Amino acid sequence: MANYSSHVRPARNFTNPTVVYMDIVLKKIVGLNQRDQVLTTLLSINMHWKDDYMVWNPEDFGGMTSTSFLSKDLWTPKISLQNKAGDTDGSLEPLDDLKVFSDGRVFAVHPGTLYSSCRLQLHHFPFDTQTCTLIFGPWNHDDKELLLVNQSNSLVNPEHYTKSVEWALIDNNIRPQLTYHTYNPNGYSSLECTITIKRRFGHYLFTMFLPCALLLTMVLSGYLLPPNAPVRLQMSITMLLALVVLQLTIVNSLPASGDLTLITQYYVVVIVITSLSVINAAVLTHVISRRKPMAPWMEKVILVYLARAMCETENRTEPIHENGKTPNQPNSDQHHGVDVATLATETSTLPAAGEAHQQTAVPKDIQDLLQNISTDIYLLTEDKRNSRRSNETVFKLAKAAKILNKLAFIVLGILSFAFTVNFLLWPYHSGE
Missing domain, CATH: 2.70.170.10 (Neurotransmitter-gated ion-channel ligand-binding domain)
Incomplete structure (x- = not known):
């Protein structure tokens, strides 16, 4: 050394x-x-x-x-x-x-x-x-x-x-x-x-995927409620906020990169489905609350073609014709008033005792009374006709909302199932 x-x-x-x-x-x-x-x-x-x-x-x-x-x-x-x-x-x-x-x-x-x-x-x-x-x-x-x-x-x-x-x-x-x-x-x-x-990935399926899948199931279960139920809109908004919070938690734990991760893509899809559910609930609430009849082409598309596709049959006791009236409903073109002049003429030609063709004049007060009765009958008939039309419009709008709600449930349910299965089967069909 x-x-x-x-x-x-x-x-x-x-x-x-x-x-x-x-x-x-x-x-x-x-x-x-x-x-x-x-x-x-x-x-x-x-x-x-x-x-x-x-x-x-x-x-x-x-x-x-x-x-x-x-x-x-x-x-x-x-x-x-x-x-x-x-x-x-x-x-x-x-x-x-x-x-x-x-x-x-x-x-x-x-x-x-x-x-x-x-x-x-x-x-x-x-x-x-x-x-x-x-x-x-x-x-x-x-x-x-x-x-x-x-x-x-x-x-x-x-x-x-x-x-x-x-x-x-x-x-x-x-x-x-x-x-x-x-x-x-x-x-x-x-x-x-x-x-x-x-x-x-077992830990991440329970901590990241399962909560998101459960929230998506809750969103889809809201379609089992009536279309006009206010709780549907509230529940969808609550689920949307919960999904956004969960996604932010995942994003903060991953590095910022140009590509979205698979779990982030799934969260984005679920958020889009939840947003569409909120929009659907708002649209159906508007459809049910309005009183204006649907356009003829829209009524035919929804109540005829979509109803057949959704297997929604008519359950009314009185069948509806193409003109929107029931068989027992009076025609709106008919005049339901009473012709007072004709009634006065017929009354003046009544025969008297001992005379074959003696003409008798109708008193003025009786003519006024008959005119009032005719006006009241006409107003009551118009009110009944308007009530029938209003009930018919409400029924059609409610039926359309039910059909659209069922269509949205089927479409969103298929999308949710497809993306969920694709996410779970990714390790197998991707060769990872």
Whole structure:
């Protein structure tokens, strides 16, 4: 150690690179920060290399074949995690003493927690699969000075790996590569560790999907109430507010990206369906409360074609003709008054006792009385006719509201079922 320097690469022939053998073992996936896109892993990294100046004959030292040195006393390769994240420098400095053998082999161990950046693809959240890489290599030695060699093509040893609660390990591998920089024509040796993990989505189905699905069911159950029930509009608005609050909770837990996640898309669909339910309830309330008859074409489309499609049959005791009148209803074109002049003429031609054709004049007060009776009968008839028309309009509007309500329930129910089934079956038909 008299002429040994820990700052100089220990190679007698500087034209030959120092080969560093690395054995990287993944102990556990601690977590994946989705907001900051940082993967936290617990690794155990074993390295060994040849130190040409640390070779001795065991017989000269009492048969000693190995010994230990402080890491600061010997040269160690400056290898670091190149895609580090956070405040750490990512360097793999040995944490324990170096083990040195008589043939010059130096062993170093670096167990610890590493933070690496990982670009996440959250489009299929919570059924997503992520692929993260950890790149180990030197910053100040090119491949002519330092060469990294992986001792294993896999990161995982089943005996030492602890399974993650949230993530399932799908695949992992280690492969060497060369990285070139503009300021150096030589490449920089590095090891790229690839980890592919799949999210366990059971927790998210109960905490994110199930509340949304239950709120959607409650919205659709409101169509079982009468179309003019005020509670329908109130219930739909309440469900809409609850959905918006739940969606904001999910959005705040995910990173802002250009693509909507799968769960966010489902929430958007449910919010749209709930909004359509609110609009439908408002429209049906307006239809039932109005007293103006429908246009003939609209009445034919809703009460004839849509009624047949919705299997809504007529339940009135009195059938309705095309002109909107019942068989027993008097025609509006008929005059229901009494002709007083005719009645007076007929009265004046009545025969008297002992005379065959004696003409008698009708008194003025009787004519006035008959005129009043005729006017009253006409007014009563018109009032009855208007009442029939008003009742008929109310019945038609209520029938139209019922048909439209049933149509909206079927359409929105089919959309809700289709999107819900597509969401639940996504992990299977997408191959995730």
